[in-house]
């Protein structure tokens with residue numbers, strides 16, 4: 001009897017899993033209406049949402065403009081009760097600047113030596129230029145006809161800098177390639193504005209989601225320095241993000257992430273369980289969120305933002321009509337820290353295709 005009861009408890013679905021499964025199936029607003037408790041920072045009515053102000057002098061307007069960001073004094077920034085170290089910045093990008101990051105994620109960061117999921121079962125030559133191999137197919141796509149997916153549409157993740165090893169769940173000194181300078185600059189400015197002036201972008205995971213994708217419940221703990229924040233940038237269609245606690249079964253809060261939104265997980269919130277159960281069309285009901293359609297703001301000559309050509313944007317826009325891209329940026333090592341010497345076990349070096357696959 002006691003054993004049966006204990007069995008029932010262990011089999012019982014925990015609160016995180018339950019909400020994950022709920023949102024995984026949720027069709028999104030307007031019908032059915034959003035469940036109570038779902039936070040939308042673009043309409044911050046929830047009691048646990050607190051407006052917070054960043055120190056405007058930590059990032060100069062000039063550096064913000066160079067990064068394609070509005071001055072910090074114009075950012076709409078929020079925190080959450082019970083989640084110290086969590087900061088949400090509602091789309092701080094200058095008009096037109098989000099396009100740059102979408103183009104980089106599809107055309108530039110997909111290039112070698114960066115690593116992507118397709119490398120796990122395709123040759124170096126086959127994945128050398130995903131953009132070139134996909135652009136015509138995406139441009140000429142008929143939405144009402146079945147067509148084989150292009151390589152870009154099969155892309156799920158790209159790693160940058162210290163390349164995360166999905167098998168060992170570790171970063172290592174011998175698998176590093178230069179981190180993109182523009183993304184390092186953007187990250188540095190956002191971190192600086194949030195009080196992390198020493199942040200160094202050393203590793204990135206880019207996630208490419210379609211309307212049926214999700215990302216399972218996890219903690220990002222492989223970085224060796226957890227005193228530095230994890231930054232997240234979202235573009236394209238929207239998603240539901242679940243932020244839980246330090247224990248896997250703690251009930252999470254649910255929030256929308258829309259195009260341009262930036263999230264900072266630091267301090268207490270750096271090592272919390274989180275997940276993306278659902279991708280949803282943008283709430284405006286347009287093919288693309290309107291922030292993607294704005295003409296490019298005047299930028300200083302030394303800006304890292306390059307105007308995206310009409311030709312390139314046609315492909316990006318088509319891709320993004322049914323997709324969401326998220327960039328997460330991490331510092332792996334503390335200043336002057338190095339990787340611990342490892343005694344490599346045979347098991348650690350065994351790579352299986354499955355363990356490289358994320359849940360989406």
Ligand SMILES: O=C(O)CCC(=O)C(=O)O
Nearest residue numbers: 205207220232276326328
């Ligand atoms: O797509 C997101 O918003 C979250 C991504 C994430 O948690 C990760 O890459 O570790």
Ligand SMILES: [Fe+2]
Nearest residue numbers: 218219220274
């Ligand atoms: Fe994560």
